[in-house]
Amino acid sequence: MRTGIAPPPPSFKEANAVIETPDFAPGTVWLVGAGPGDPGLLTLHALNALKAAEIVIYDALVSPAILDLIPPGIPREYAGKRGGKPSPQQADISARLIDLAHAGKRIVRLKGGDPFVFGRGGEEAATLAAAGVRFRVIPGVTAGLAGLAYAGIPATTRDTNPALVLATGHLADDNPGGLDWRVLGASDVPIVLYMGLSTLPAIAEKLLAAGRPPGTPAAIVTNATLPTQQVLVAPLNRIAAETKAAGLKSPALIAIGSIVALRDTLAPWQITL
Template sequence: MAQQDPKGRRADRLLVLDGKARGGGAGKVWLVGAGPGDPDLLTIRALKVMQGADVVVHDGLVSDEILDLAPARARRISVAKRKSRHSYSQDEINRMLTAFALEGLTVVRLKGGDPFIFGRGGEELEACREAGVECQVVPGVTAALAAGASAGAPLTHRGSAQAVTFVTGHAAQGAEPDLDWESLAKANQTVVIYMGLSQAAAIAGRLLGAGRDGATPALIVENASRADERRVVTTLSGLAEAAAALRGPALLIVGEAMALARAGEGIAQIEVLVREARA
């Protein structure tokens, strides 16, 4: 029997269907960006698509406030992924999405941020195409945009940030990402590192070793856009120490434009002074 979580939602593990078309009408998969967490940042198109869902397959980072916007009739399935703790493999998720669609259901794959920014949306899109399942994508506000906006720190800024680059702090199987550190170390650009909190020391070391100035302003934002958001304003040389005070999920942002960042206010915030970054 299906179990209920404290909010009354179904919490049973899914038995994956066989993925054979039943002839009850063509289903569809929607890859929907849920944004960084604040329901006010959900797009109108995302809301409309969610309201037509038969099944919502969602990440663990999708907030309850957003999940509650789905119709009560829709089956909700968490495929939460945490470091070293996955409820479903990516292959299982891919098969789940296509199997439901081939049963004639409308499937919303609800992903934190944007599906195509380190969200494995491309892999799920490919799986749908291979299975002959229609798949459409609804973009979402990615965490980097929310983090910069809440801190008042533009990711691009005339005179101090002529480019912005999104990179990941983790590659497959926990390997170090194969990045062009010399290019990332050049001045007057912003580097945003997703999933890099636990690798902050190594990342800072790589950038410093490639020639980036240790006084370059840096910003760490944990739980961007949520009520428990915390911001740390620091420098590249202080990045590892600042990151140690946070638990994640968090973004690391390095670049001269982060000199405009404001640390948060109130007891839910952490403040680390910029060390000579504005000199």
């Protein structure tokens, strides 16, 4: 007899049993997104890759909780790049991947967030292709979206914005491919900046000079999705000063625009960490 009670959801073991995992062939490189830090946001394909790898080459922003999922005995090599600190050269990292692939290894190149969102995954994939090395991309949850979600800031809503700009916070005025801050400042489209904490004063100044209202809400999210996550909200004309006063440190995301104002309504009721 039907009781009207829905059956319980399948257990992880039952769900996993119907998911076909790709074959990890020797001599191939998997560019794997580790997500923003919370191990619960790691995909099943990423987890299976870590279990099948013969070596893992990982970036600076991969959280310790994710690294703990690598089985004991699998070698790990650090290849993190952090602004302003001594870092491996990209050419050396790519050469290492190629050498390991030619040696017949199963290599996981583990990157924070998504490999193809400000993660140099595209560069590495192009280098591997030029060297005749087969690769697979395992997308990850990018911090620019997950960090906002955990902070109670929707990336888009029908009432606020039909578009969103994801951008790097590195200032490169002399780079022909750099951002035109005048265009971003004149627009009301919300902006999410990666790697922009050190350049925040200059970015805010450029946006204000280009026409963004001083009272535009802005937010800093540090250590996104982790138990140590912090969120600071202030108007655009004060966000840099308040961030400095609070002593916030990288890694951090910066959100600027109408979506930030929604946090006041959502965050008090949101279950996160």
